[in-house]
Amino acid sequence: MSSWSExxxxxxxxxxxxxxxxxxxxLLTQNVSRYLAEGMRRGDALVVVATPExxxxxxxxxxxxxxxxxxxxxxxxLVVLDARDTLDRFLVDGQxxxxxxxxxxxxxxxxxxxxxxxGHVRAFGEMVGLLWVAGDRxxxxxxxxYWNDLLRGAARSLFCAYPIDIYxxxxxxxxxxxxxxxxxxxLGPNTMLSSPRGRR
Numbered sequence: 001m002s003s004w005s006e007x008x009x010x011x012x013x014x015x016x017x018x019x020x021x022x023x024x025x026x027l028l029t030q031n032v033s034r035y036l037a038e039g040m041r042r043g044d045a046l047v048v049v050a051t052p053e054x055x056x057x058x059x060x061x062x063x064x065x066x067x068x069x070x071x072x073x074x075x076x077x078l079v080v081l082d083a084r085d086t087l088d089r090f091l092v093d094g095q096x097x098x099x100x101x102x103x104x105x106x107x108x109x110x111x112x113x114x115x116x117x118x119g120h121v122r123a124f125g126e127m128v129g130l131l132w133v134a135g136d137r138x139x140x141x142x143x144x145x146y147w148n149d150l151l152r153g154a155a156r157s158l159f160c161a162y163p164i165d166i167y168x169x170x171x172x173x174x175x176x177x178x179x180x181x182x183x184x185x186x187l188g189p190n191t192m193l194s195s196p197r198g199r200r
Contacts, residue, residue, distance in 0.1 A: 004186050008035040011122060011157035016148060017184040018160040028161055029054065031186070032124050033061035035159050040067045040077070043117030047108055048080045049125040054161075055080050058124075076115040079108060083126040094136070096143045106150055113155070120155045129162045137177065144181035 007017060008031060021028045036046050036058065048055060059080075062069045072078035090100035112121045125147070131140040147158055160182065164175070179185050 004031075004184075005034075007184060008159075009038045011035060011039070011159070013120065013155045013157060014151045014153075015157040015184070016144075016151055016160070016182050017158075017186070018162060018179075018182045019186040020162050020164040022164075025054070025057075025163075029057045029061050032159060032161070033058050033065060033067075035122060036078075036124065037062055037065040037067040039120070039122035040069075040072055042120075044120045044122050045076075045112035045116035046072065046078045047112050047121060047123040048078070049083050049086050049105075049123070049127055050080070051083050051126055051130075054126065055082075076111070077117075079112060081108070083130055087127040087130055095139050096131075096146060098146055098149075101143070101146045102150070109150060109154075109156060116155075118155075120157070122157050122159070124159045124161070126161050128160055132162055132164070141177050141181060148181065 007015065011017075019028055019031060032048075032054075036048070039046055040062075048058065050058065059069050069078055073080070086104065089104045090097050092100065109121055109123065112123075113119065128140045128143050128147075131137075131143060144160075147160075150156065151158060
């Protein structure tokens with residue numbers, strides 16, 4: 001992909017990209033909505049695992065883009081889950097459990113695949129961001145690995161979001177781990193980095 005905009009529109013199977021955002025999350029909402037609206041237009045199934053605030057903002061933005069989220073939800077082509085509640089379903093002693101993750105999230109993706117007109121599923125997730133905010137970098141990295149296992153060899157793409165202000169962060173090792181788990185990272189409106197994992 002030559003640009004972030006192209007990546008949002010033409011998200012290919014196994015693409016796993018992340019947007020970092022600071023206090024202003026408006027650009028995140030716009031980008032997620034663009035990614036989902038384009039998927040809806042193509043006939044992809046959509047899975048959103050977001051905070052209630054972002055889920056509401058994304059739904060409103062989809063409506064502005066002419067995407068009928070209500071009809072897609074009714075048809076099972078759009079599934080919206082609460083990020084905190086979903087995360088709690090597969091944490092054991094505060095850490096992600098792989099078998100439970102597959103039973104919870106893997107099952108949702110499998111059902112979405114069956115509802116997809118194209119066979120492709122576009123997902124957006126914030127659960128790793130919640131772990132990051134809680135200060136558990138190891139758990140966040142482990143969860144990204146579990147996501148990558150679900151994406152491998154499947155017609156699925158994943159858009160992640162981390163509430164990280166790169167100018168205030170200072171955690172270079174943590175940022176390297178984040179980038180290494182994804183194919184691409186957005187640091188701003190017109191900035192995209194490709195990770196070694198993304199250079200196929």
